[in-house]
Amino acid sequence: MNEKKFFEEEYMPKMNRIGKITGALGVVLAFLPALALAVVYGILPQPAALLTAFIAGASSFGVLWFVEPISYFSVLGPVGTYMAFLSGNISNMRVPCASMAQVSAEVEPGTEQGSVIATIGMAVSIVINVSVLTVGVILGSSILAMLPAEITAALNYLLPALFGALLVQFGIKSKSHTLCILVFAVLINIGLKGGIFNWLPGASNYLGILTSVFLSIAVAIATYNKKNKEKA
């Protein structure tokens, strides 16, 4: 298959190279504001204080550095992973945009076409996200004052509505599977709320996504294998 060969031998190696170079560059350049403070203004934190803060931060977020890329990988794919973690705002923007792009182009996730479409969709969402923030930061807090209170209040409901709608959009094709996973996710979240996972390191909220994604994958693989056996 020519398409597959092109994708695997030409396209992906190039994308991986772009991803690794820009990712590394991003890590280095993320320090620029901190260095600017140090070099231009002589503001440099005491190493001991910084270490304390870093340890406090790492113990709340450190697990997420590993758990999130793993949890989202099957959704994002390699190229999506480079983009989503450099730009951030993953669950609230990158994943919805990549998935909706796949829906409108009528391609399946996990395929070559799906990967290319998700990449295009995510890039568009990054450009729009940064543009909106740039306009916002230039106008400053004055635009917040401009918005009526009703709208700022309504904005709080945007993300819950988005997730509910997306769950139905993607779950409708496999209703019983989705319902099982949702019930499981609700139970895990009740547990999280009740504090029964507090013994886990860091903010244990990540448990919801991690376990739901992998349970869903495990169920899908089991169902798939069963179906194939019946066929055979």
Add this chain to the structure above:
Amino acid sequence: MNTQSALDIANSPIMWIACGIAVAVVIVQAVLFAVKAYKSGEKVGLTKKQMNKAMKSSAITSIGPSVVVLSGMLSLLITVGGPIAWMRLSMIGSVMFESIAAGIGTNTVGVTLGTDTLTNEALGMAVWTMVLCSIGWVIFATFSATRMDKVQTKLSGGDAAKLISISTAAVIGVFSAMSAQHLVSLNKNSIACVLGGLIMFVMLQVSEKVKALKEWNLTISILLAMIITALLPF
């Protein structure tokens, strides 16, 4: 060392330039990937029409969440200044993480973010803590992507149909978890989540008949769910 000076420094042209370069990397990466993907699309069997549709749909989907992130940035903007808030939410950002990380940084030197006046020392701590605590994601994601890809290929045994099942299931897992978080909060967020789902269900049926509606399904569902929830009298 008064407030004025620390926030003046945080909003200085030099900080704008430093943060601007960092944000530029994010845009450059997105553009490089998009151009390469767009050029390769036809070689993997996509049409220009499909790719343009994808761009349009992603653009429509981005707007709402971008405004939410914007409103989050505005609160960070007051505490750590424009450039840093702008950079941190454009790069490896999430509103919740940034405010917490900045708070941890300033607390260590005895300054409560948003309450106490920002000192130079606290500003430095906030910036360094935010950066140090966020690069972990990029480092791990960037340098494990190809390895995770190999694991996933192994998991699917090279079966393309199985890989589709895995990815589709993962999408359902993510949105189940995100919805569940709001469902168990038992407040208006739960109502918005249920309404978003219900309206989407209706929209999916309607748009089967009125195809032109299809790409607006999500926007209509979110907007209606938001408005109805906001109008509820409690």
